Amino acid sequence: MSRARTFADLATASEDNNISIPNMIINGDCRIAQRGTSLASITTGNNFQVDRWLFQPSNHGTWTLSQNSSPGLAGFETSVKALCTSNGGTPGGADFVQFLYNVEGYDTQRLKFGQSDAKRFTLSWYVKSNKTGTGIVEAQTTHSSATVETTKSYTISQANTWEFKSLTFPANTDFEQVAANKTTSSGLGFRWIVDSGTNQTSGTAPTTWANQTTANRWAGHTLNIGRADDDYMEITGVQLDIGDVAQPFKYESYADNLARCQRYYYKPNTTSNIMGMLMAPDGNANDFVGSVNFPVEMRAQPTYAGTPLENGTDDGLGGQSSYDRNAVCISFIRMTNDGNSARRGLSVKGEVDAEL
Numbered sequence: 001m002s003r004a005r006t007f008a009d010l011a012t013a014s015e016d017n018n019i020s021i022p023n024m025i026i027n028g029d030c031r032i033a034q035r036g037t038s039l040a041s042i043t044t045g046n047n048f049q050v051d052r053w054l055f056q057p058s059n060h061g062t063w064t065l066s067q068n069s070s071p072g073l074a075g076f077e078t079s080v081k082a083l084c085t086s087n088g089g090t091p092g093g094a095d096f097v098q099f100l101y102n103v104e105g106y107d108t109q110r111l112k113f114g115q116s117d118a119k120r121f122t123l124s125w126y127v128k129s130n131k132t133g134t135g136i137v138e139a140q141t142t143h144s145s146a147t148v149e150t151t152k153s154y155t156i157s158q159a160n161t162w163e164f165k166s167l168t169f170p171a172n173t174d175f176e177q178v179a180a181n182k183t184t185s186s187g188l189g190f191r192w193i194v195d196s197g198t199n200q201t202s203g204t205a206p207t208t209w210a211n212q213t214t215a216n217r218w219a220g221h222t223l224n225i226g227r228a229d230d231d232y233m234e235i236t237g238v239q240l241d242i243g244d245v246a247q248p249f250k251y252e253s254y255a256d257n258l259a260r261c262q263r264y265y266y267k268p269n270t271t272s273n274i275m276g277m278l279m280a281p282d283g284n285a286n287d288f289v290g291s292v293n294f295p296v297e298m299r300a301q302p303t304y305a306g307t308p309l310e311n312g313t314d315d316g317l318g319g320q321s322s323y324d325r326n327a328v329c330i331s332f333i334r335m336t337n338d339g340n341s342a343r344r345g346l347s348v349k350g351e352v353d354a355e356l
Contacts, residue, residue, distance in 0.1 A: 108187030114176025306350015
């Protein structure tokens with residue numbers, strides 16, 4: 001690469017990644033873990049522990065997902081770690097294990113997918129594992145209701161040692177996102193492959209953006225984490241920059257980081273996870289109305305999980321039968337049984353979830 005090209009790339013990177021623009025990866029340093037710091041006995045499904053970081057094993061081993069508060073890496077106090085507590089041996093053809101991060105569509109508009117001036121982008125992070133070999137990161141979006149993607153490979157060279165990695169993905173000039181994927185749906189997903197069966201690795205890895213072909217998706221992957229007890233992968237310091245240059249990590253205050261996470265999930269750090277209180281109108285002992293506002297506007301109408309308490313005490317209300325909420329508040333809850341007419345306050349506790 002010529003010096004002129006190098007300087008041009010650096011100038012472009014500086015413009016596109018102005019220090020005032022937050023990291024496109026929210027909670028890239030893994031400091032926020034509203035759900036708790038550890039979740040054990042995972043064998044399948046969608047699992048969050050560290051905010052925004054989804055862990056998906058598909059019937060391959062048993063895992064513990066945790067926020068590691070002592071990663072031993074200068075500049076970072078926390079990481080997300082997947083530890084295999086009972087190995088899955090050689091995975092079945094369709095089985096896999098992966099970390100997944102979804103970038104909201106609004107935040108991907110700067111990448112100009114499907115346009116002639118679409119941007120290349122660079123993903124950087126720190127990784128540690130007891131295994132060495134070739135890993136795969138897949139970038140994925142949606143075009144005309146079809147999945148399009150490309151992959152990049154990286155190498156873990158030393159076991160049990162933090163290593164810095166950066167991958168530059170090609171500009172997506174051919175596949176424009178569908179409307180929803182430009183706004184509040186997932187605009188760009190990244191998958192760090194932990195292990196995979198042969199159904200996803202037997203083809204040829206896509207080096208440009210292309211429609212998904214199952215056999216090609218993770219071709220070249222050799223890390224094989226999860227085939228022995230105590231295998232693990234640990235990640236932190238994740239950042240997404242426009243252009244070909246991995247910029248220094250953009251640290252945020254804890255408060256700013258938490259607020260960005262709460263757009264997707266909110267669990268109050270209060271006694272019994274109390275969000276606020278609704279009141280029953282006169283003459284109605286099981287309908288409670290008002291407004292329990294969330295700290296920030298959520299990405300979309302969330303799901304609500306919890307067991308409200310009348311005046312802070314279990315009062316035989318039988319659980320909620322229905323509730324109304326939107327992206328900013330919970331405004332109505334109907335309990336199954338009548339409340340105590342002498343005590344009309346309902347403490348709303350629990351959590352709301354609008355994750356991608």
